[in-house]
Amino acid sequence: MACSTNAFSLSLSSKSASDFNPNSSDFFLRVNKPAKVSLRGSSSGEFNPGRVALSRPSGLRGRICANATQVMDQSVGEKSSKVPTIVEVDLGTRSYPIYIGSGLLNQPELLQKHVHGKKVLVVTNTTIAPLYLDKVIDALTKGNPNVSVETVILPDGEKYKNMETLMKVFDKAIESRLDRKCTFVALGGGVIGDMCGFAAASFLRGVNFIQIPTTVMAQVDSSVGGKTGINHPLGKNLIGAFYQPQCVLVDTDTLDTLPDRELASGLAEVIKYGLIRDAEFFEWQEKNMEKLMARDPDAFAYAIKRSCENKAEVVSLDEKESGLRATLNLGHTFGHAIETGFGYGEWLHGEAVAAGTVMAVDMSYRLGWIDSSIVKRVNDILVRAKLPTAPPEIMTVEMFKSVMAVDKKVADGLLRLILLKGPLGNCVFTGEYDRKALDDTLKAFCKS
Amino acid sequence: MACSTNAFSLSLSSKSASDFNPNSSDFFLRVNKPAKVSLRGSSSGEFNPGRVALSRPSGLRGRICANATQVMDQSVGEKSSKVPTIVEVDLGTRSYPIYIGSGLLNQPELLQKHVHGKKVLVVTNTTIAPLYLDKVIDALTKGNPNVSVETVILPDGEKYKNMETLMKVFDKAIESRLDRKCTFVALGGGVIGDMCGFAAASFLRGVNFIQIPTTVMAQVDSSVGGKTGINHPLGKNLIGAFYQPQCVLVDTDTLDTLPDRELASGLAEVIKYGLIRDAEFFEWQEKNMEKLMARDPDAFAYAIKRSCENKAEVVSLDEKESGLRATLNLGHTFGHAIETGFGYGEWLHGEAVAAGTVMAVDMSYRLGWIDSSIVKRVNDILVRAKLPTAPPEIMTVEMFKSVMAVDKKVADGLLRLILLKGPLGNCVFTGEYDRKALDDTLKAFCKS
Incomplete structure (x- = not known):
């Protein structure tokens, strides 16, 4: 055949950034709606299911802040509307639209x-x-x-x-x-x-x-x-x-109707997109985290759209995870170990990913691949999103290692990891790293 | 993209028909090897697990006939050899070879x-x-x-x-x-x-x-x-x-080492390829059934190769069974009902397919789509292959109907069947048939 079935392209439609109305107060109504399900998370600004070690100094501590005065960046906001935003995932004959609104x-x-x-x-x-x-x-x-x-x-x-x-x-x-x-x-x-x-x-x-x-x-x-x-x-x-x-x-x-903990859990993945490939989006999150925590629908519609666009682009380029797609798993190898070791359902997926992201970032820093400002910014934004920044106390080095040994990203016995490298928004998927850095990170985050 | 990912082509390689040696006596040696597993089938010429109704008159009754004097058609035979025959299944990037030998x-x-x-x-x-x-x-x-x-x-x-x-x-x-x-x-x-x-x-x-x-x-x-x-x-x-x-x-x-019943079961599918799309292959089987029953390796290598070629061609044209591929299921809808109703494992798959084929052929005849000579030839060849030509006595019309209602070929509530239509080697996959013919066939083959 003349053309490869693996050659995909990405098309994105319905960009309507110019419709954004920074004065919309729509989200106040939404936030005030009584939730119809029990909120499993804490209503304070701290993450508290089980022990959570906030092991690194955090700067700004996030709070729900319904009257946040930050103005959303006009270049990236969108007005919520009955007309859906459409992100097109382009996979040849298996393409499909994501409607958001x-x-x-x-x-x-x-x-x-x-x-x-x-x-x-x-x-x-x-x-x-x-x-x-x-x-x-x-x-x-x-x-x-x-x-x-x-x-x-x-x-x-x-x-x-x-x-x-x-x-x-x-x-x-x-x-x-x-x-x-x-x-x-x-x-x-x-x-x-x-x-x-x-x-x-x-x-x-x-x-x-x-x-x-x-x-x-x-x-x-x-x-x-x-x-x-x-x-x-x-x-x-x-x-x-x-x-x-x-x-x-x-x-x-x-x-x-989403409980606070579930909301925060999803933000762990939103933050990830910024870290691995979209520094501008990460900076937008730094400016708008309080709006997200207050469930501002415009901010959320934008965060969902930009996250889906990032993921759709990666998936279109690498549907079956031969390399690039694996970068979407920043923090997930450590995170899966937490979920498995701690027992499924104790922590939400995003909570485990958040702690795992901190570990991956810590390891990247130990390898000398990123500077300390990124370590601090990652820690700060996760704290503001009320996400954990360390694994639960129960986790041991051995628990991490035994689960990581059966990770899907192991190939011929070698564990490949997603690590940050270079300026914000850059990462690598690699098995070529100093094993000592991994050991040091595990020891730093585990009692034994 | 300029080309469709569904456009597949078929290529077949290693046709070495000219190598066929009709005087090869290699198969006598093989047939005489002691089987290392218990033969679950009967060693007589009759199929006998459970009741088998040989409900139609059969002409030539098949027997194991190691000294069969029929000469294999030279145009289609091949010499067994250490050099494998290769049938290439062409599915774009998922193509693969079948080595036979x-x-x-x-x-x-x-x-x-x-x-x-x-x-x-x-x-x-x-x-x-x-x-x-x-x-x-x-x-x-x-x-x-x-x-x-x-x-x-x-x-x-x-x-x-x-x-x-x-x-x-x-x-x-x-x-x-x-x-x-x-x-x-x-x-x-x-x-x-x-x-x-x-x-x-x-x-x-x-x-x-x-x-x-x-x-x-x-x-x-x-x-x-x-x-x-x-x-x-x-x-x-x-x-x-x-x-x-x-x-x-x-x-x-x-x-x-294959038990007789298992061998015959596979022949039901070999016979099917002839019926649905390859009249010449069916005629070859009519000439060579005794060689196949005697496990002649040359005859078998040829039957396997030609079966794989037929299936590979159909699959290459219709990988996900949108239409053409369904024709490979001649006899299988009735057959699956037998396997499910009678209990998995009581009859072998090919035995159920053989009885199902007779039912599908019977129904095709009732619809006026084939003439009676085809009905007789199908019955005869199945008998020679020691295969059943009717469902087990336990099967009722209701058992058939309830299983057929959940068949994968039901679409929006309509059961589509593979039926023969026209000269030998032609079939249709259709939901457009007189329901009475189906009822009549079920009644003819079931006590209640």
């Missing part, structure tokens, strides 16, 4: 044009179902009486991201006699998206799939790039598939 | 050039391991001390083709700390190939995969086309992936 679940045509066949299976969990399931069913069926919707409601939490729970999706799909022309819809956070996506990839060897992510984490990370899967008792996401959705619909209104 | 497991370089990384996991079963595992490990490691081989030996049989058994493969892979650069090797029949392939597709979202099929069924069918998967209690192969191997190695010497 407020009130999108009230626009049935957006979802319906991506539904194939007459039967839809909505996969969600016990937390999200009471909040948004009826709304999604309405959006799928309004003016479209030929579509029938089945639902499967799974228990909520990373600890249920396993084969046993996955089988419940298959059971429901088969009992409901779904066929190859059906559509699976993931309604929930990253766990639901990953499991529903893997189920869609594997059911009848592949059916259509739509994602409606309801957490920041899922909106900025797991909904882009087609990674699906489940955990194994010995490691995270060890079983899965690369599988692309038909579309991703991010209704930013769903953030209204 | 005698003694190929004694040629380590064939396998080794397709192994990626330093770790190999051989997945096999309790029947095949004592026969060929050492030989395969030798072939993988001879002159190649850097490669380490892990093995997982699964229980033998279709009834173990489930999630629980699949998890044993993941457990072993993870315990052995295999990474993305490892290679999975499937050593066994279709069940092992399908499970190992799905495990390879899903482990770390995809690792390298080699198939060494040891049954006729696996050699002519499941090793070509990338369909992998497991069964669900409610239906066959409902969970899986399309995933292509690096290569397929068919050592025809492995047929020496």
Whole structure:
């Protein structure tokens, strides 16, 4: 064949930065809405699930600050609107759009044009179902009486991201006699998206799939790039598939009901994009962290859009993670070790990634690859986002090492890591580093 | 992009028909080798697991006939040799070769050039391991001390083709700390190939995969086309992936140890290729069935090659089964109902397909799409191959209907079937047929 199937290009549409209204007070209304689910996080400015060692001096300590006076950078803000922003993920025949905006679940045509066949299976969990399931069913069926919707409601939490729970999706799909022309819809956070996506990839060897992510984490990370899967008792996401959705619909209104801890967890990934490849975005976050913490919908729509653009660009260039894509895993190797060692579900994914990012940055500094100002800025922004900056006390050097040995980025026995190198916004994915730096970092962050 | 990723072409290499020696007596030696496993089939000319209704008059009744005097058609035969025949499956960047020949497991370089990384996991079963595992490990490691081989030996049989058994493969892979650069090797029949392939597709979202099929069924069918998967209690192969191997190695010497029933089961698929698209091949089989039943290696090498060529051509044109590829499932919709209704493992896959083929042919005749001579020829050749020509007595119309309702070829509630239409070698994949013909066929073959 004359052209390679691996040659992808990226196109981004609907840039409407000029629409930004810095005087919008819309977010005050949203912030004042009573949350319909229990907030698992602390309402103070400190991260406190389990022990958290704030082991480095932090400058500005972040607080929820609804009347923050910082003015959002006009060049990057966007007005929230019923017209969705669209980020196009360009993967040849498997390209798909990400719709981002407020009130999108009230626009049935957006979802319906991506539904194939007459039967839809909505996969969600016990937390999200009471909040948004009826709304999604309405959006799928309004003016479209030929579509029938089945639902499967799974228990909520990373600890249920396993084969046993996955089988419940298959059971429901088969009992409901779904066929190859059906559509699976993931309604929930990253766990639901990953499991529903893997189920869609594997059911009848592949059916259509739509994602409606309801957490920041899922909106900025797991909904882009087609990674699906489940955990194994010995490691995270060890079983899965690369599988692309038909579309991703991010209704930013769903953030209204997101617990503080979940919100912060997603910000860990937002911060990551700045660190690995987008210094300007990192600087925007430094200026706007209080708006994000106050759930300013305009700030969030922008942060989600720019995160998705960054990830879409990386994924378009390297869909199957042969190199570049691995850089999206900054902090994740250390973070996965925390999640596995500490037990899935004790810490949220982003919390573990935040601590892991601090460790990766510490190691980069020990290697002499970055200067100390970056170490401080990373620590500061994570603290302002109410994220942990060290692993839980229970973690030992041995726990890190045993989990890291089965990391997917090990190749022929060599652990490759994502480390910062050079000015802010630059990183490397490499197995060529002084082992002593890794040992020193592990010792610095673990009691034994 | 200028070219579609779906545009595949087929290339076939190593046609060496001119090498055929019709006077070769090599197969007598092979046939006389003592089989090392118990022969589960009957040694008489009749198929007899459970009740078998030979419901139609059969002409020539097949017998094992080692001194058959029929001369193989020179235009299509090939000499068995240490130089493998190669059928190239052309799927763009996922193309792979199928090596076919005698003694190929004694040629380590064939396998080794397709192994990626330093770790190999051989997945096999309790029947095949004592026969060929050492030989395969030798072939993988001879002159190649850097490669380490892990093995997982699964229980033998279709009834173990489930999630629980699949998890044993993941457990072993993870315990052995295999990474993305490892290679999975499937050593066994279709069940092992399908499970190992799905495990390879899903482990770390995809690792390298080699198939060494040891049954006729696996050699002519499941090793070509990338369909992998497991069964669900409610239906066959409902969970899986399309995933292509690096290569397929068919050592025809492995047929020496294949039980008679397994051999005949594979012939059901060989016969199918003739019926759906290759009348000349069907006629060759009519002339050479006794040679095949006597395990003549030249006849088998040819039958495997031509079957793989037919399947490779179909798969190259339609990898994801949007239409054409479905025609490979002649007899399989009825057959799957038998396997599910009767219980996995009671009948072999090819036995169920044989009975299913007779039902599909019967229905085609009722629709007026074929003439009666085809009905008779299909029945006759299946009888000569010692295959059943009717479903087991236990099957009811309701059992067929309930399983067929969840068949993967149902689309929006409509069951599409592969039926013969026109002269020998022509078929259709269609949901447009008179429902009465289906009902009549089911009634004709079921007591209730």
